Amino acid sequence: MTTLKSKMGKYIVIIISLAFALFWLFPYLYLISSSFKPGSQVVSIPAKFFPTQLSLENFSALFSRIPAAQDMANSLICAVCSTIIAVILGSLASYAISRSGAKLSVMLVVLVLCLKMIPTSSIAVPIYGIITNMGLYDTRTALIIVYAAINIPFVMWTMISFYQGIPMSLDEAACVDGASNFYTFRKIILPICMPGIATAAIFTLFLAWNDFLISLLLTSINATTFTVGLSAFLSAYSMDLGPMCAGAFIFSFPVMILAIFAQKYIVRGMTAGAVKG
Amino acid sequence: MRIVSRRTLIMFFLPGGIFMGVFLVCPILKMAIDSFYTFDLTGVKSFVGLDNYIKAFTTASFLTPLINTLKYIIIAVTAELCIGLIMALLFEHEYKGNKIVRSLILTPLMIAPLVAGLIWKLMLSAQFGIINQILKNIHIIKDTNSILWLADGKWALLSCAFADIWLTTPFMMLMILAGLQGVDSSMIEAARIDGANKLQQIFWIKMPNIKPVLLTALSIRIIDAARTFDIIWAMTQGGPNNSSEMISVVIYRTLTRYNQVGYASAMAVIFVIILIVFTLVFMQSLWNPKKNYEGGKS
Numbered sequence: 204m205t206t207l208k209s210k211m212g213k214y215i216v217i218i219i220s221l222a223f224a225l226f227w228l229f230p231y232l233y234l235i236s237s238s239f240k241p242g243s244q245v246v247s248i249p250a251k252f253f254p255t256q257l258s259l260e261n262f263s264a265l266f267s268r269i270p271a272a273q274d275m276a277n278s279l280i281c282a283v284c285s286t287i288i289a290v291i292l293g294s295l296a297s298y299a300i301s302r303s304g305a306k307l308s309v310m311l312v313v314l315v316l317c318l319k320m321i322p323t324s325s326i327a328v329p330i331y332g333i334i335t336n337m338g339l340y341d342t343r344t345a346l347i348i349v350y351a352a353i354n355i356p357f358v359m360w361t362m363i364s365f366y367q368g369i370p371m372s373l374d375e376a377a378c379v380d381g382a383s384n385f386y387t388f389r390k391i392i393l394p395i396c397m398p399g400i401a402t403a404a405i406f407t408l409f410l411a412w413n414d415f416l417i418s419l420l421l422t423s424i425n426a427t428t429f430t431v432g433l434s435a436f437l438s439a440y441s442m443d444l445g446p447m448c449a450g451a452f453i454f455s456f457p458v459m460i461l462a463i464f465a466q467k468y469i470v471r472g473m474t475a476g477a478v479k480g
Numbered sequence: 481m482r483i484v485s486r487r488t489l490i491m492f493f494l495p496g497g498i499f500m501g502v503f504l505v506c507p508i509l510k511m512a513i514d515s516f517y518t519f520d521l522t523g524v525k526s527f528v529g530l531d532n533y534i535k536a537f538t539t540a541s542f543l544t545p546l547i548n549t550l551k552y553i554i555i556a557v558t559a560e561l562c563i564g565l566i567m568a569l570l571f572e573h574e575y576k577g578n579k580i581v582r583s584l585i586l587t588p589l590m591i592a593p594l595v596a597g598l599i600w601k602l603m604l605s606a607q608f609g610i611i612n613q614i615l616k617n618i619h620i621i622k623d624t625n626s627i628l629w630l631a632d633g634k635w636a637l638l639s640c641a642f643a644d645i646w647l648t649t650p651f652m653m654l655m656i657l658a659g660l661q662g663v664d665s666s667m668i669e670a671a672r673i674d675g676a677n678k679l680q681q682i683f684w685i686k687m688p689n690i691k692p693v694l695l696t697a698l699s700i701r702i703i704d705a706a707r708t709f710d711i712i713w714a715m716t717q718g719g720p721n722n723s724s725e726m727i728s729v730v731i732y733r734t735l736t737r738y739n740q741v742g743y744a745s746a747m748a749v750i751f752v753i754i755l756i757v758f759t760l761v762f763m764q765s766l767w768n769p770k771k772n773y774e775g776g777k778s
Contacts, residue, residue, distance in 0.1 A: 213573070213575065216570060216573045216575070217573075217575055217578075219570060220567075220570045220571060220573075220578070220581055221581060223567060223570065223585065224581045224584050224585045227585050227588065227646070227649075227650075228584060228585070228587070230588075230596075230599045230600065230603060230646060231587070231588065231591075231599070233599070233602075233603060233610060234599050234602070237602065245602075245608075246608045247608060248607055248608050248624070249608075249613050249616075249624070250608050250609060250610040250612075250613040251610075252610065288499075292495045292496035292499060293496055295492050295495065295496065296492055296493040296495070296496040296497065298484075298492065299484050299488060299489045299491075299492030299493055300489065300493065302483045302484040303483070303484040303485075303486070303488075303489040305486050305489060307486065307489060307490075308489060311493060315500075316759065316763070317756050317759075318500060318504050318505070320703060320752070320755045320756055320759050321504060321508065321752060321755075322706070322707040322709075322727075322728055322748075322751060322752065322755065323707070323709070324707070324709045324728035324729070324731055324732045324748075325511065325728070325731050325747075325748030325751055325752060326504065326507035326508060326511060326748070327732065327735075328735045328736070328741070328744070329506070329507030329508075329510040329511055329514075330503055330507050332510070333502065333503065333506065333507070348499065348503070349503055351499055352499040352500055352502065352503035352504060353503065353504070355496045355499055355500055356500065356504070359496070371483065374483045375483060378483055384483070384484055384485075384488045384492070385492075387483075388492075409590050412592070413590075413591075413592035413593065413594070413595075415592070415593070415594045415709075415710045415713070416709055416710065416732070420736075430592060430594050430595075430710075433594065433595070433598065434594065434713075434714070436598075437598075437713075437714060437717075444602055447598060447602075448598075448602065451595045451598050451599065454592065454595060455591050455592065455595050458590045458591065458592075459587050459590065459591070461590075462586070462587055462589065462590040463583055463587065466583050466586060
């Protein structure tokens with residue numbers, strides 16, 4: 204009797220969680236189905252979930268309306284380069300902070316935490332002023348350095364908790380053997396911290412790739428990222444919802460795939476750090 | 481033994497520090513200074529003292545977005561916490577294939593907020609939106625024009641919150657799930673033997689034990705929700721009639737459309753101070769183990 208009851212309970216849990224998953228994926232599935240509809244069916248009345256015929260019309264409309272390929276390349280280059288800079292500089296700085304007992308390091312931690320809280324929308328315009336003064340308006344370089352700067356506090360915050368999980372005796376041993384701080388960091392600490400680096404890098408990559416506000420302000424023609432390209436459809440008429448869906452799909456599909464693969468890695472990285480601590 | 485000397489600390493911190501100094505600290509300082517000035521059309525600035533701050537606290541152009549932001553946080557974060565908790569408790573159960581279902585549900589996590597806004601804008605549009613069509617088909621509303629989600633001031637903010645909830649509930653679930661997996665299973669076993677039913681186990685054993693995780697997740701979400709810009713911009717741009725205007729949107733608009741640098745800076749300074757005070761207070765209560773313990777008992 205009890206086994207029957209618990210079996211029933213188990214099936215109910217499975218059914219409810221499947222329903223939840225389906226419900227949660229519905230908006231994204233609707234986006235996919237909309238982007239493969241013919242343009243006119245996206246705005247058909249009444250709205251239908253399934254397309255009656257498949258069509259790539261929206262995709263060709265997308266590429267003729269906005270420079271999608273160039274925008275995609277810009278997004279990718281800016282996200283990757285800024286991630287590399289942010290991870291290198293952030294992990295270096297946070298290593299020194301976590302291994303120094305000086306009062307200064309506590310102050311720096313508080314500073315970093317405060318910088319992490321700053322809403323981008325409020326500092327966007329002074330940043331615009333600085334970038335135009337440097338003569339970098341509408342260049343990829345501008346986006347790369349600004350993304351890097353904004354994401355460094357995040358990297359540092361993530362890495363400090365990872366470094367704290369590594370026993371200081373390792374550093375001390377290296378120090379006694381005469382290794383310099385930089386050598387210890389590069390040859391001993393970094394290899395152990397690869398899961399942490401991966402976690403920080405993946406999140407930074409997504410933050411830069413998904414950014415909209417900074418790119419909206421700092422670019423106009425040459426360096427526009429894909430999100431800014433997509434926003435061109437916002438002010439347009441309902442007829443353009445088709446290409447907009449196609450764009451949103453192209454933009455988010457690689458991210459979804461990467462997220463599914465990286466997910467295992469993130470979880471593994473996180474648990475590894477926790478166990479060592 | 482101090483491994484890293486003060487000099488090395490500064491040398492290691494400096495490269496990243498320069499980046500942060502130029503693009504984070506400088507803008508903040510500039511913002512703080514600008515907030516005491518007004519700028520005329522030619523760019524000449526004149527000192528006005530606290531006028532901008534007084535203006536912010538006495539006019540609806542700042543107070544309405546402030547209240548909207550609070551409403552948005554309360555709606556979105558409460559919903560995320562409740563749904564996230566239910567999901568975590570569901571996905572805690574192990575069965576064949578539950579990992580796959582779990583990773584599927586986590587996928588919205590990495591979608592751009594702008595894209596989430598666009599998807600929900602499409603789904604919530606009045607005539608050709610699928611949400612109203614579904615509501616009509618199950619006879620909750622008579623006509624697809626009965627609820628104008630994005631064009632009606634009553635619903636606009638809630639509609640934007642939908643996109644936020646969809647986007648970030650998986651994060652909440654992930655955090656809570658991580659907390660639940662850390663709960664000592666022998667405690668639950670003991671409670672079960674003592675005759676506690678499932679609900680009692682959840683409320684008296686699991687919930688108090690994951691309280692630190694819950695608080696961390698809550699603080700992260702509250703700050704993120706307060707800073708929301710992309711979703712609002714994609715869905716309503718603050719309209720109709722400022723009904724979904726949030727602080728970040730109003731700051732951006734004041735700067736770029738109306739070019740009132742001084743006033744916008746004052747609003748931004750107030751906003752940043754609120755966020756930092758909130759964070760520090762929250763973090764302190766979180767890092768105080770004694771408090772946590774007492775909280776856990778209650």
